[in-house]
Amino acid sequence: MIITSLLDTDLYKFTMMQVVLHHFPAAQVEYRFKCRTEGVDLVPYIDEIRDEIRQLCGLRFSDSELEYLRQMRFIKSDFIDFLDLFHLNEKYLEITPSPKDNGEIEIVFRGPWLHTILFEIPVLAIVNEIYFRNTQRQPAYDEGRERLREKIGLLSGRPGFEDCKIADYGTRRRFSREWHEEVILTLKRQLGEQFAGTSNVYYALKHGLTPLGTMAHEYLQACQALGPRLRDSQIFGFEMWAKEYRGDLGIALSDVYGMKAFLRDFDMYFCKLFDGARHDSGDPFEWGERLLQHYQDNRVDARTKTMIFSDGLDIPKVIQLYERFRDRCRLAFGVGTNLTNDLGYQPLQIVIKMVRCNGQPVAKLTDSPGKNMCEDEAYLAYLRQVFEIAPAPAQ
Known part of the structure; x- marks a missing residue:
């Protein structure tokens, strides 16, 4: 079992999750997985990934873990009460081979933001570990230590x-x-x-x-759909x-x-x-x-x-x-x-990003265009217009 605790994730998942509980509990979202490393065949590992995710969904927070979170000055008691009841639910997740038949896989989470937000980090860790334990059966730990x-x-x-x-x-x-x-x-x-x-x-x-940790891209992206006006979504996110x-x-x-x-x-x-x-x-x-x-x-x-x-x-x-x-x-x-992940092997460039919130596309337009992940070109063009962002130069 790769993930043995629901705490095996980044702190900003909890800080964002608390905001979701208090301000956006009804928000519905969609996340998608992407491997940016070319030529990687993940299809043979789908069953292993599914099995690990199934075990992940069986985890609960222990009393000692909740007490640790409770001691953080910014964590509120009602959020701890919610986490005491929380578990990840497999019904919100789909994992299939890509229809392109190119070795890529599709992992999609759809459901309430409050109940899907904790999937991202452990699922990425699961995909990474399964890939490397199958392709590097005798890990070069000595090289990594050096x-x-x-x-x-x-x-x-x-x-x-x-x-x-x-x-x-x-x-x-x-x-x-x-x-x-x-x-x-x-x-x-x-x-x-x-x-x-x-x-x-x-x-x-x-x-x-x-x-x-504090906030991640998904929080400000979701504010594109949750705020009063797209142009003010970043301001809205900071104010909330x-x-x-x-x-x-x-x-x-x-x-x-x-x-x-x-x-x-x-x-x-x-x-x-x-x-x-x-x-x-x-x-x-x-x-x-x-x-x-x-x-x-x-x-x-x-x-x-x-x-x-x-x-x-x-x-x-x-x-x-x-x-x-x-x-x-x-x-x-x-x-x-x-x-x-520096043992002499090429790391996987894998991400899971929010792509929709409350039925509408959401995206980021960073200063590194290769990081963008939105298939709705019309929405991306509108986002650039609203935020006065010049299109990325043609490659």
Whole structure:
């Protein structure tokens, strides 16, 4: 059994889920899976994936897990009461071979947002682990350990880098549950305070780490259908978040419509209200400079704000970003696949994204066009028009 606890997921799933319970309990959504890595045949593993998902749907939160969540200052008691009754339901999920007959598979979740939101991370972890345990039957753990030692060596003991901290963001694309835990324990032991924590709630509980996370793209995408007006959907999303958390969990995601549209909506009020912003697409150096200038333009001291970088990071890029922005703001770095799936094999680029909410298409238009995932070209064109986003250049 790959997933043994419903806490084996990212913290932001719970923080978003609480918002859904309190503000959007009737929302109906659809998520779809996509493997962006070409030439990968996942069809032979469908039965294994189905079996693991069936076992996932049999899990419940234990009393000790609920008590751990209850101790988080931003988690409310009625949400804990709901989780005490919660389980994932297989009826909301379909998994089939792609009709294109090209080795791809289709995984679709349809149903209430409140009852499907926790599928994404464990299902991605299941697909990853099943694929690699079938294709790499004797994992190169020694190679992985050597690569991890090199990464740690780049940070540990580096003069002037004591405040350069990394966090584990690698649950969804990890090589395996076993390797993920070994990576976390190694980082905790060898990096000390330079290891800031993990997005994985289960390992945060098990190993006494800080759980990290706020919001993801799906939250702001859903607001396209749930808010009063599409043009104001990003503003609506930030306001509803602030209404729920009253200044806590104050990191805004910046790339659902690209940086230009984000800065247009992230006015002085939000600059002062939110603790910072997270980068997840486009050039991180350009993004950082634009955000710092935006704070200055809005008479906000950027040194009191946090910039979080989390887009495909490796340790050399972490070091470059730290050198560029140190002493100009607070910094945090979330490293995912490069920590939890770097054993010498090509990692799978797999995602599960929300594509519909309350019957209408939803999408993101990031500064990295390859990350977009919406098949409704008319809606994408309308979204670009509403948010004044130029179409991506032809390839």
